[in-house]
Ligand SMILES: Nc1nc2c(c(=O)[nH]1)N(C=O)[C@@H](CNc1ccc(C(=O)N[C@@H](CCC(=O)O)C(=O)O)cc1)CN2
């Protein structure tokens with residue numbers, strides 16, 4: 043028999059109203075004790091919450107849900123008090139006295155998952171929604187919570203199962219096996235599956251960016267105006283700016299909400315051959331930041347761009363997609379934008395602000411602002427599972443098309459199915475569940 047858990051579900055600190063949530067078999071007994079009679083299911087009762095000595099803790103609302111019609115699928119009780127942390131603590135102590143125990147982080151959602159109310163990707167979306175740092179992130183998490191991502195994963199699983207059934211049937215009739223496995227329809231189905239898996243993988247990668255925010259690193263030689271650019275984008279004097287080359291030594295991070303898009307901007311030490319140990323360490327850190335950047339902005343001082351642009355060859359090609367030609371005010375040049383060798387070059391001035399709007403537009407585009415409707419949130423765990431699924435699908439195709447090895451192909455397809463099932467939690471281990479739910483907040 044499961045035990046009954048309780049936790050404050052509202053944010054810690056003082057608030058208008060505080061919510062205490064209880065889930066498990068004792069919830070109806072606790073409700074009966076606090077209300078003095080049996081509550082009506084899913085009905086707000088105004089109740090006096092009293093302690094064991096009958097002293098009044100608070101008057102508030104009591105709301106009872108009967109299993110399985112609740113968030114967790116168990117009996118649930120909610121007590122809504124005045125938003126005082128002290129009142130909530132006293133009432134929680136009373137509920138513990140009546141037989142509940144403190145819930146671990148994420149335990150309500152874990153129970154919802156275990157009782158089939160949410161699948162694993164949806165439960166993760168609950169946490170991503172709570173943590174969302176921008177309107178776009180919240181909308182994307184909401185779509186995953188609504189099951190948009192899970193449904194696409196499930197549809198792929200169904201397609202994989204259909205292929206497996208076909209191939210396994212072929213194995214059962216060895217004399218026809220080769221003909222079966224060589225059927226054009228099978229090859230076409232496999233190819234279609236690969237395309238859909240690739241599309242889902244790309245969408246999930248965008249989903250991770252939406253949930254986590256775009257990680258943008260500003261690099262360039264000393265004194266080109268990297269810190270000035272960070273300050274201009276953040277609209278605050280976050281970073282120290284001086285005319286001394288080598289001003290920035292450490293990595294500086296700033297999270298921005300660019301019209302509803304979450305963005306982490308990272309300012310770094312200017313790249314050069316430095317003699318000073320501190321500066322050398324700063325440059326090492328700048329390079330480490332580059333390794334994990336979604337996007338790198340190379341800043342060049344437009345008045346001596348040659349040496350600045352030479353750095354491009356040393357930057358990760360997939361990230362280094364933007365080049366900012368700064369300080370155009372010095373030459374009284376107009377702002378402009380030009381696409382060159384697959385990169386976008388922008389002429390602007392960080393200190394005067396001219397041309398900055400084009401950069402902001404480009405950052406928004408990169409952060410997935412244009413995905414608009416249909417974008418859902420995802421996690422690195424999902425991307426890794428989809429990549430694994432893709433690897434096995436490629437092996438399955440190879441087993442069929444080159445080797446005509448039905449058994450091998452069926453086994454690879456089973457692996458594809460397994461990797462996809464890990465996303466929705468159809469296949470999951472206690473370790474994985476522990477890891478996922480431990481990162482939730484208490485009361486969620
Ligand atoms: N007060 C309060 N507000 C909250 C929550 C909560 O637990 N308590 N939630 C918690 O995160 C979210 C809402 N989530 C919920 C999800 C399902 C059910 C529920 O009762 N489900 C039943 C009945 C569904 C129906 O009638 O359509 C069920 O699934 O069977 C309740 C809350 C956001 N707001």
Ligand SMILES: Nc1nc2c(ncn2[C@@H]2O[C@H](COP(=O)(O)OP(=O)(O)OP(=O)(O)O)[C@@H](O)[C@H]2O)c(=O)[nH]1
Nearest residue numbers: 264265266267268269270288289290312391392393
């Ligand atoms: N005229 C003009 N000066 C600028 C512009 N952007 C930056 N500067 C100046 O250039 C100098 C260096 O700017 P920083 O932002 O500190 O440059 P940085 O790239 O961060 O330099 P390090 O941290 O030393 O690598 C400062 O004197 C800035 O005021 C610009 O758009 N126009």
Ligand SMILES: [Mg+2]
Nearest residue numbers: 268269289290
């Ligand atoms: Mg700087």
